Amino acid sequence: MDYRFSSNVERLQSSAVRDILKLTQGKDIISFAGGLPAEELFPLNAIREAADRVFTAGTGSLQYGLTEGYMPLRERLCQRMAHKGMRVQPDQMILTTGSQQAIDLVTRVLMEPGDIVLVENPTYLASLQVFNLSGLRVVPVQSDKDGMIMEDAERLIQMHQPRLVYIVPTFGNPTGRVWSLERRKGLLEICRRYGIAILEDDPYGDIKFDAEANYPTLFSLEGEAEGGCVIYTSTFSKTVAPALRTGWAMGARKVIQMLAKAKQAADLHSSAVDQQTLSHLLDHFALDAHIRKIADAYGERMQDMQRLLREENLRDLSWVEAEGGMFLWLELPEGLDAAALLRCAVTKNVAFVPGASFYAGEPQVNTARLNFTYTHGERMKLGIHAFAEAFNEFIARC
Amino acid sequence: MDYRFSSNVERLQSSAVRDILKLTQGKDIISFAGGLPAEELFPLNAIREAADRVFTAGTGSLQYGLTEGYMPLRERLCQRMAHKGMRVQPDQMILTTGSQQAIDLVTRVLMEPGDIVLVENPTYLASLQVFNLSGLRVVPVQSDKDGMIMEDAERLIQMHQPRLVYIVPTFGNPTGRVWSLERRKGLLEICRRYGIAILEDDPYGDIKFDAEANYPTLFSLEGEAEGGCVIYTSTFSKTVAPALRTGWAMGARKVIQMLAKAKQAADLHSSAVDQQTLSHLLDHFALDAHIRKIADAYGERMQDMQRLLREENLRDLSWVEAEGGMFLWLELPEGLDAAALLRCAVTKNVAFVPGASFYAGEPQVNTARLNFTYTHGERMKLGIHAFAEAFNEFIARC
Numbered sequence: 188m189d190y191r192f193s194s195n196v197e198r199l200q201s202s203a204v205r206d207i208l209k210l211t212q213g214k215d216i217i218s219f220a221g222g223l224p225a226e227e228l229f230p231l232n233a234i235r236e237a238a239d240r241v242f243t244a245g246t247g248s249l250q251y252g253l254t255e256g257y258m259p260l261r262e263r264l265c266q267r268m269a270h271k272g273m274r275v276q277p278d279q280m281i282l283t284t285g286s287q288q289a290i291d292l293v294t295r296v297l298m299e300p301g302d303i304v305l306v307e308n309p310t311y312l313a314s315l316q317v318f319n320l321s322g323l324r325v326v327p328v329q330s331d332k333d334g335m336i337m338e339d340a341e342r343l344i345q346m347h348q349p350r351l352v353y354i355v356p357t358f359g360n361p362t363g364r365v366w367s368l369e370r371r372k373g374l375l376e377i378c379r380r381y382g383i384a385i386l387e388d389d390p391y392g393d394i395k396f397d398a399e400a401n402y403p404t405l406f407s408l409e410g411e412a413e414g415g416c417v418i419y420t421s422t423f424s425k426t427v428a429p430a431l432r433t434g435w436a437m438g439a440r441k442v443i444q445m446l447a448k449a450k451q452a453a454d455l456h457s458s459a460v461d462q463q464t465l466s467h468l469l470d471h472f473a474l475d476a477h478i479r480k481i482a483d484a485y486g487e488r489m490q491d492m493q494r495l496l497r498e499e500n501l502r503d504l505s506w507v508e509a510e511g512g513m514f515l516w517l518e519l520p521e522g523l524d525a526a527a528l529l530r531c532a533v534t535k536n537v538a539f540v541p542g543a544s545f546y547a548g549e550p551q552v553n554t555a556r557l558n559f560t561y562t563h564g565e566r567m568k569l570g571i572h573a574f575a576e577a578f579n580e581f582i583a584r585c
Numbered sequence: 586m587d588y589r590f591s592s593n594v595e596r597l598q599s600s601a602v603r604d605i606l607k608l609t610q611g612k613d614i615i616s617f618a619g620g621l622p623a624e625e626l627f628p629l630n631a632i633r634e635a636a637d638r639v640f641t642a643g644t645g646s647l648q649y650g651l652t653e654g655y656m657p658l659r660e661r662l663c664q665r666m667a668h669k670g671m672r673v674q675p676d677q678m679i680l681t682t683g684s685q686q687a688i689d690l691v692t693r694v695l696m697e698p699g700d701i702v703l704v705e706n707p708t709y710l711a712s713l714q715v716f717n718l719s720g721l722r723v724v725p726v727q728s729d730k731d732g733m734i735m736e737d738a739e740r741l742i743q744m745h746q747p748r749l750v751y752i753v754p755t756f757g758n759p760t761g762r763v764w765s766l767e768r769r770k771g772l773l774e775i776c777r778r779y780g781i782a783i784l785e786d787d788p789y790g791d792i793k794f795d796a797e798a799n800y801p802t803l804f805s806l807e808g809e810a811e812g813g814c815v816i817y818t819s820t821f822s823k824t825v826a827p828a829l830r831t832g833w834a835m836g837a838r839k840v841i842q843m844l845a846k847a848k849q850a851a852d853l854h855s856s857a858v859d860q861q862t863l864s865h866l867l868d869h870f871a872l873d874a875h876i877r878k879i880a881d882a883y884g885e886r887m888q889d890m891q892r893l894l895r896e897e898n899l900r901d902l903s904w905v906e907a908e909g910g911m912f913l914w915l916e917l918p919e920g921l922d923a924a925a926l927l928r929c930a931v932t933k934n935v936a937f938v939p940g941a942s943f944y945a946g947e948p949q950v951n952t953a954r955l956n957f958t959y960t961h962g963e964r965m966k967l968g969i970h971a972f973a974e975a976f977n978e979f980i981a982r983c
Binding site: 442461 | 589593594619632637640646647689695696697717777822826828830846847850852854855856859861862
């Protein structure tokens with residue numbers, strides 16, 4: 188039997204990041220490629236205790252749950268969101284299988300094939316996958332270190348009448364970029380004026396290296412979920428652990444109801460054991476102190492990586508120091524193709540992600556994303572040295 | 586801001602079953618509505634021990650996992666499938682968030698909007714939701730107690746050239762129907778001849794009341810996954826526990842690869858903690874003996890429900906005795922609308938699902954689905970009596 192596949196999935200490239208992860212599985216490759224949090228910092232014992240409380244609660248905790256997610260966890264999350272200036276009720280929130288599923292569900296309920304979504308350039312790779320899977324047209328907005336350039340955003344909105352703008356405004360993946368307050372307010376104003384939804388993806392916002400820094404979300408700037416244009420999503424994957432696969436989306440009730448209808452069809456509900464575990468964790472564990480600990484450790488690792496790169500004196504290599512998140516975004520010398528560099532690097536047992544994958548439209552191929560949270564200490568040192576060797580060999584060859 | 590939603594999600598009816606579940610949450614309504622397994626039979630302690638082994642394995646078990654799912658669980662599942670005559674390798678299998686997600690992913694990779702899917706009539710409600718969400722045209726095939734009627738299936742295939750046939754051939758939801766061997770082989774032959782994929786959904790196959798009965802899957806009848814037209818899906822929701830949200834799909838490698846690409850976009854992967862828990866469970870727990878215990882208990886409950894219904898002497902009420910699964914499918918007197926009966930029943934604190942929701946096209950409204958696995962013993966007795974009261978009042982009024 189010859190299967191014919193849908194044109195959208197045929198066109199879909201498998202994620203470069205996950206393909207590299209797969210290639211390196213089981214091999215002793217030093218990887219700066221994945222967006223992996225530091226395993227040794229996972230609050231294993233607290234999660235174990237929380238999970239045990241789920242089972243202590245009895246067999247009822249193993250039954251089917253609500254599509255919208257475990258109510259006590261939604262209530263706790265609403266309290267946490269309120270501390271960040273985001274006022275929502277539990278019925279303005281839905282729990283998802285990571286924030287990745289929130290991106291997919293929002294796309295499925297708001298968009299028709301052929302509809303246009305505006306994105307930062309470069310942007311989160313797996314969001315591009317979602318948009319392609321749904322047959323959208325992805326239009327990149329000119330962006331600089333402060334976020335989308337508002338003039339270009341408004342020009343493209345007038346030209347294309349998009350239905351959605353997707354952004355990662357705080358410690359974006361892959362660039363680590365933080366949008367300025369002015370740009371945040373600017374996009375909000377434009378989108379409200381033209382009646383366009385904003386999907387604000389915020390998986391990294393808590394991982395800020397300066398504890399005192401304040402980066403208000405667009406959702407909090409808008410003030411009210413009802414009547415608002417911002418749909419906000421975040422996740423426990425970076426602050427607790429990815430294997431628990433729990434994210435959430437917040438927005439107007441009508442949007443959440445539509446997301447729930449789509450989720451009912453997509454998978455009925457996400458793991459109720461994971462949701463209950465996280466609920467007990469929030470009750471019995473000092474998560475904010477834990478997040479501070481992670482963010483401090485990641486800040487140090489980012490400094491280590493910067494220092495190691497500087498010490499290698501690599502010609503025409505530049506980057507912007509990250510203020511949070513998990514990635515350093517490198518610009519390589521003009522004309523150097525990071526994909527070719529990766530092939531060379533892998534022979535030296537080190538991996539990263541070439542930047543091209545993150546672009547909608549024409550890619551800037553002399554870019555690369557390095558994760559600084561997973562590989563650390565002596566291994567980071569070895570890895571950066573191997574990267575530098577590959578880099579120098581590659582330059583010499585050209 | 587006025588949101589405009591995609592036409593497919595606008596058209597999507599929220600699942601009647603889940604809406605009833607939601608209404609009855611927290612209230613003391615005796616429910617025969619949900620497809621809920623018996624909570625008191627969940628192997629709580631074995632799951633608890635298995636989960637603890639996940640945490641004992643260390644922090645690595647909390648990291649991101651493979652999109653295709655935890656390899657040791659896939660290996661164990663392949664062994665289990667081999668015992669049922671289904672020969673597959675781990676790379677011919679993908680783990681999903683319940684088999685519901687498998688239905689959604691198969692639809693997304695095989696179908697374009699407007700494509701046609703053939704279904705039994707009536708059929709699983711949430712599969713209709715998936716097909717509607719993807720904008721498919723659902724064409725029902727005439728069906729009787731032995732499955733689809735082959736002449737009608739072939740006629741519709743010639744007429745519509747569908748890309749997919751969706752079936753639940755063993756203890757179907759809602760009817761409890763078991764396809765005859767002849768019909769199984771018949772559909773397989775026709776679909777192979779016309780090059781049409783079959784999605785065989787088998788959540789209930791293990792729940793057979795006669796331990797010696799043998800209902801070979803279409804997947805096993807086809808023999809080989811490569812080159813075959815059958816994609817098979819099942820789940821741990823009915824045999825272990827739904828809250829662990831783990832199902833699987835099996836088929837040709839190319840199909841599995843496409844499902845993995847779509848799943849990468851949909852949610853990266855399902856709960857890795859749940860998958861590892863189930864893997865340890867399969868290593869340390871006698872699952873087959875447990876399944877026998879569940880099936881025996883459910884068989885008794887089905888007998889109880891039949892007896893209680895008979896004792897009420899309800900006029901013109903009929904059903905076919907279930908050989909397995911979780912549901913009794915009732916035919917009410919001609920002209921009686923089960924939705925109206927439900928409204929009356931709810932005032933007497935008992936709920937079921939009107940049959941109309943399960944039909945593609947014109948529904949047979951004098952049908953109802955009663956679950957016999959969740960509510961049992963004295964409560965089942967009270968519930969069936971309340972149902973009978975509603976029934977008799979309703980008949981008297983008409």
